[in-house]
Amino acid sequence: MEHVKTYHSLTYKTELGPIVIEGPLHSNELKQYHFHEKLTAFRPAEKQFEALLSIADFPEGRILVARTASTIVGYVTYLHPDPLERWSEFNMDDLLELGAIEIIPDFRGAGVASNLLKVSMLDRYMENYIVISTEYYWHWDLDGTKLSIWNYRKVMEKMMATGGLLPAPTDDPEIISHPANCLMVRIGKNVSEESIEKFDKLRFLARNKYRNMREGL
Numbered sequence: 001m002e003h004v005k006t007y008h009s010l011t012y013k014t015e016l017g018p019i020v021i022e023g024p025l026h027s028n029e030l031k032q033y034h035f036h037e038k039l040t041a042f043r044p045a046e047k048q049f050e051a052l053l054s055i056a057d058f059p060e061g062r063i064l065v066a067r068t069a070s071t072i073v074g075y076v077t078y079l080h081p082d083p084l085e086r087w088s089e090f091n092m093d094d095l096l097e098l099g100a101i102e103i104i105p106d107f108r109g110a111g112v113a114s115n116l117l118k119v120s121m122l123d124r125y126m127e128n129y130i131v132i133s134t135e136y137y138w139h140w141d142l143d144g145t146k147l148s149i150w151n152y153r154k155v156m157e158k159m160m161a162t163g164g165l166l167p168a169p170t171d172d173p174e175i176i177s178h179p180a181n182c183l184m185v186r187i188g189k190n191v192s193e194e195s196i197e198k199f200d201k202l203r204f205l206a207r208n209k210y211r212n213m214r215e216g217l
């Protein structure tokens with residue numbers, strides 16, 4: 001599968017000044033900007049920027065950013081699931097994981113993350129992918145936002161829905177270990193029936209393993 005990426009952007013005014021939402025960007029384009037030091041939800045900002053630069057150049061990798069004239073204040077990443085995780089078990093070339101999305105505290109609650117998702121889906125090539133996001137409450141900034149687990153989950157659902165990702169059932173042990181965790185999924189219009197069936201199996205690996213055992217496979 002060829003991973004075609006087409007740039008899209010959206011510029012609008014916020015109370016904190018104009019903001020540009022754009023991408024997918026290559027690493028050399030990302031390097032033109034300062035990466036805000038408060039982008040630390042997943043690891044120190046410097047390390048996270050390095051990770052973004054490598055993902056940007058993966059064949060399937062996509063980085064979209066929210067930025068002021070010179071500073072990246074938010075980002076979203078898409079890439080194939082981690083080879084160590086169950087979601088890579090069938091090596092599906094048309095499966096992308098929304099790996100991380102983060103906005104600096106000053107810009108939160110103003111629709112920036114939702115707009116990052118909207119602009120991501122403007123690229124018609126996204127219709128060729130199944131996009132997933134695994135939501136674990138222990139990754140959420142509960143302290144920083146002062147939201148309860150359930151209100152945070154509502155924010156996640158609203159934000160993901162703007163990109164067409166909706167909660168979907170799975171038997172993934174980590175996800176089902178807490179009711180606030182969930183799998184979010186968007187199946188593009190051009191995804192083949194074969195891939196959809198494979199993905200359904202992937203969502204219920206335990207059930208399929210049990211069925212195979214019972215049938216002596």
Ligand SMILES: CC(C)(COP(=O)(O)OP(=O)(O)OC[C@H]1O[C@@H](n2cnc3c(N)ncnc32)[C@H](O)[C@@H]1OP(=O)(O)O)[C@@H](O)C(=O)NCCC(=O)NCCS
Binds near residue numbers: 041099100109113115
């Ligand atoms: C989760 C996160 C990305 C949301 O970014 P954001 O730009 O604030 O999100 P949006 O403004 O698009 O909000 C989406 C919806 O939630 C609402 N919302 C956002 N923050 C809220 C808050 N603190 N209280 C109540 N509602 C809130 C918005 O009003 C919007 O609702 P609407 O569609 O009805 O208007 C941001 O809080 C963040 O960076 N958190 C740390 C990293 C993280 O948890 N990432 C997710 C796991 S990968």
